[in-house]
Amino acid sequence: MARRILRDRLMVAVLMVGVLLTAVEAQETPRRGGVLLSAIGADAPSLDAHQEQTFATLQPIAPLYSTLLQIDPYRYPHVIGDVASEWTISPDALTYTFKIRPGIRFHDGSPLTSADVKASYDKILFPPEGVRSIRKHHYSAVAGVEAPDSGTVVFKLKFPSASLLVNLASPWNVIYPKKYLDKDPNYFKKNVVGSGPFKFKSYTRGSSFEGERNPDYYVKDRPYLNGYKFFISTETSVRAAAVRSGRAHIEFRDLPLSEAESIKKQLGDKVVVQQTPFVIHFDIAMNNTVKPFTDVRVRKALTLGLDRYTGGRVLYPLTGLRDVGGLTRPGTEWAMSPAELETFPGFGRDAEKNRAEAKKLLAEAGYPNGFKVVLKNRNVKLPYQDFAVFVIQEWRKIGIEAEHRPLETATWYADGRDQGNFEVMVFPTGAFVDDPDQLLAPYLTGSPQNWARFSNPAIDDLYARQARTLDPVERRKLVVELQKIVLENAYHMPGLWWSRNVVHWAKVKNWIAPPSHFTNQKLQDVWLSED
Amino acid sequence: MRTYLVKRLLLIVPTLLGAATLVFLIMRVIPGDVALLIFGGDAAGHIDPKQLAAMREKLGLNDPLYVQFGTWLWGVVRFDFGTSLWTGQPVIEELLIRLPLSLELALFATMVSVVIAIPLGMLAAVRQDTWVDYVVRVFSIGGLAIPGFWVGILTILGLVIFFGWGPPLEFTPPWVDPWANFSMMVWPIVTVGYRFSAVTTRMTRSTVLEVLREDYIRTAWAKGLAERAVVIRHALKNSMLPVITLIGTEFAFLIGGLVVTETVFTLNGIGRFVVDAVAHRDYPVVQALIFLTAFSFVIVNLLVDLTYAWFDPRIRYG
Numbered sequence: 015m016a017r018r019i020l021r022d023r024l025m026v027a028v029l030m031v032g033v034l035l036t037a038v039e040a041q042e043t044p045r046r047g048g049v050l051l052s053a054i055g056a057d058a059p060s061l062d063a064h065q066e067q068t069f070a071t072l073q074p075i076a077p078l079y080s081t082l083l084q085i086d087p088y089r090y091p092h093v094i095g096d097v098a099s100e101w102t103i104s105p106d107a108l109t110y111t112f113k114i115r116p117g118i119r120f121h122d123g124s125p126l127t128s129a130d131v132k133a134s135y136d137k138i139l140f141p142p143e144g145v146r147s148i149r150k151h152h153y154s155a156v157a158g159v160e161a162p163d164s165g166t167v168v169f170k171l172k173f174p175s176a177s178l179l180v181n182l183a184s185p186w187n188v189i190y191p192k193k194y195l196d197k198d199p200n201y202f203k204k205n206v207v208g209s210g211p212f213k214f215k216s217y218t219r220g221s222s223f224e225g226e227r228n229p230d231y232y233v234k235d236r237p238y239l240n241g242y243k244f245f246i247s248t249e250t251s252v253r254a255a256a257v258r259s260g261r262a263h264i265e266f267r268d269l270p271l272s273e274a275e276s277i278k279k280q281l282g283d284k285v286v287v288q289q290t291p292f293v294i295h296f297d298i299a300m301n302n303t304v305k306p307f308t309d310v311r312v313r314k315a316l317t318l319g320l321d322r323y324t325g326g327r328v329l330y331p332l333t334g335l336r337d338v339g340g341l342t343r344p345g346t347e348w349a350m351s352p353a354e355l356e357t358f359p360g361f362g363r364d365a366e367k368n369r370a371e372a373k374k375l376l377a378e379a380g381y382p383n384g385f386k387v388v389l390k391n392r393n394v395k396l397p398y399q400d401f402a403v404f405v406i407q408e409w410r411k412i413g414i415e416a417e418h419r420p421l422e423t424a425t426w427y428a429d430g431r432d433q434g435n436f437e438v439m440v441f442p443t444g445a446f447v448d449d450p451d452q453l454l455a456p457y458l459t460g461s462p463q464n465w466a467r468f469s470n471p472a473i474d475d476l477y478a479r480q481a482r483t484l485d486p487v488e489r490r491k492l493v494v495e496l497q498k499i500v501l502e503n504a505y506h507m508p509g510l511w512w513s514r515n516v517v518h519w520a521k522v523k524n525w526i527a528p529p530s531h532f533t534n535q536k537l538q539d540v541w542l543s544e545d
Numbered sequence: 546m547r548t549y550l551v552k553r554l555l556l557i558v559p560t561l562l563g564a565a566t567l568v569f570l571i572m573r574v575i576p577g578d579v580a581l582l583i584f585g586g587d588a589a590g591h592i593d594p595k596q597l598a599a600m601r602e603k604l605g606l607n608d609p610l611y612v613q614f615g616t617w618l619w620g621v622v623r624f625d626f627g628t629s630l631w632t633g634q635p636v637i638e639e640l641l642i643r644l645p646l647s648l649e650l651a652l653f654a655t656m657v658s659v660v661i662a663i664p665l666g667m668l669a670a671v672r673q674d675t676w677v678d679y680v681v682r683v684f685s686i687g688g689l690a691i692p693g694f695w696v697g698i699l700t701i702l703g704l705v706i707f708f709g710w711g712p713p714l715e716f717t718p719p720w721v722d723p724w725a726n727f728s729m730m731v732w733p734i735v736t737v738g739y740r741f742s743a744v745t746t747r748m749t750r751s752t753v754l755e756v757l758r759e760d761y762i763r764t765a766w767a768k769g770l771a772e773r774a775v776v777i778r779h780a781l782k783n784s785m786l787p788v789i790t791l792i793g794t795e796f797a798f799l800i801g802g803l804v805v806t807e808t809v810f811t812l813n814g815i816g817r818f819v820v821d822a823v824a825h826r827d828y829p830v831v832q833a834l835i836f837l838t839a840f841s842f843v844i845v846n847l848l849v850d851l852t853y854a855w856f857d858p859r860i861r862y863g
Contacts, residue, residue: 051714057821144596204632204633218642218813219631219632219639219813219821220813220817220818220821221715221716221811221813222714222715245714245715245811246811247808247811248808249698249808249809251698251701251702252698252701252809252810252811255701255702255705255711256711256714256811258705258706258709258711259704259705259709259710259711260709260711261711261712261713261714262714280706280709421824422820422821422824424824424825425824425825
């Protein structure tokens, strides 16, 4: 007990030092100029944030765009305005009215009005034929968007939504100029016209992405930087070396703990390591439409075959994958307690017992000697490939021989998300905030995020009910109930929740790592204390 | 010689025509629909038939085969390989972005390998079964056995850990900033050059050994010629034909075959472009790259053939 108290006090002390350091930093006078250099681990499948779900798209393009609302860069997950200066919610919670800041201009010189906001949201909520909308399920409450005048946007709801404001702060929902969407709704897959703090400068596929300061940005005196540049490298060690040598100032997503510690040891106070939890869990999608994964016994066997607790210990130093949890982040208000979680297949602490149960189920399903399977994966090492290696090793213990097949990002999305061309696949589920609407959408019938392609009306019903339940206690019950159905039926195989180590040079100022690598990427307040 | 040169140059035309025909036909006779392939197949049956029809029209797949071939060939003649389906840019522009880097890497890596391999291979042969030979053999076996990406990563880590310095992450052409270019390119050039030299060293050693056992070499020794004259003038020159062939083939391979090295050193070269194009099902780019690879092999082979005469006076072209 005494040790625990000591540990808690130490943590408080560390936090206070952190707050003090932030306060000291806040007093520093921001310096203008310089180009922020960053290393990034993948190339964008396309540049349209509405249609993509990878950091490889969002991190390079986020500084080029504005959103209606945004997550406060300094107070995650507090919501503040971006192009919306203020908003009101009607007493029945069915009408949200947003006032658009006057004077915002797109980089082509045209003014940003409510018509552009409406066109962008119409594309997300009601995508035209041939246009994918990854997150439209998050907005099931929205009946329609109206633009009564150039400075006002109104969201009309079918029922009250507990998460609407948070969902409207999504960094993915960038505002596009209507005139380009009218011509081609897929225009922004290959083009950029935003109104963000930076303007598009250049993009060499497979090599680099560059933005330059927008002198007409609506926030006065921002951004501080002259520009930013992402260098693309799929090799983790190369990105770490780039940060270590100063060729890159920051790797926004994550570096393994071992790399972070090694860099810190070599460079000392010249670098800062920000450690946060991560609203992402790395899982296995089992294609529920393909044999033998149509059989619940097989799905349960595979999830029983994974010793998550050992995985967390082994993989954490290498990858940051650490916490055992359900479908919402452990420790948050939406998560099940560890004791509750342990009652579901694969979450019991006795790994040998789990494996015996898995073998029994496989035998019952007609696979007494196991079977061979292809585990498709993304060719991004951290943590995709390390996670897959661990899973394959674990499955071997129950007789499942998995062939590991890493794919280039675009192919991985095509096979997993678009075509269902796989048996089992490494599949991360993440969001920009800990919100049930977002974290549970991958389990809905027909959701583009439902790579496992299962359908259960009870899940759809629980999702719809939690989305409109404003009472947090009642909503939590529904959220937990939904998770139980997914886990009991082993529709989807949770792996481990990620944690984040962001390493950056100390000269990178005014950037705080939130528990998501999707938020706080606009870089409008970031500055460099030296070149 | 002039007649031979003209003949060989004229022979390039049917060779390239054959390559172009092959590339064209391969893309059309492989099972499946290219347009469908671009959408990633229809396993889930989600592809809109209208989009599919539009893609077929865009690719000209609705035209008769001879019209398609004519259009493709006319494009090739004008260096117009169409537009990349992935980036929306003309394929030739995408190629020109990457070609200087790949050519520089291939050219200098070849030079490094030749500078290392020929003296070492010759030395190992002349001092066969001595410690010199063993050291050279260990050096060359090391180059063959150690994966290039591992040497590359170790090189980068060594530079960063011991010198706090890492190579630039973006290619700068030598005519823009020679120092930045050198800083970036020297490491992959040395890494690739070492592996390449390992193969060439072994080839040089074995061919020189073979020649050293020839009667005319014995005669040269008997005449009392100095070792230098025997080895360099008589043995080395006559043993170079297989080595030159190897160098030529390797050089052509290096232009587009260094995917792993390009990944490790963040080089945006032809190798990664090929892999990305295949992964993205970027059919015009794949078509263009296969053709250009064939083209580079044809040109390199021509140059190799022309150098034969200089090395072996017995070869007379007429």
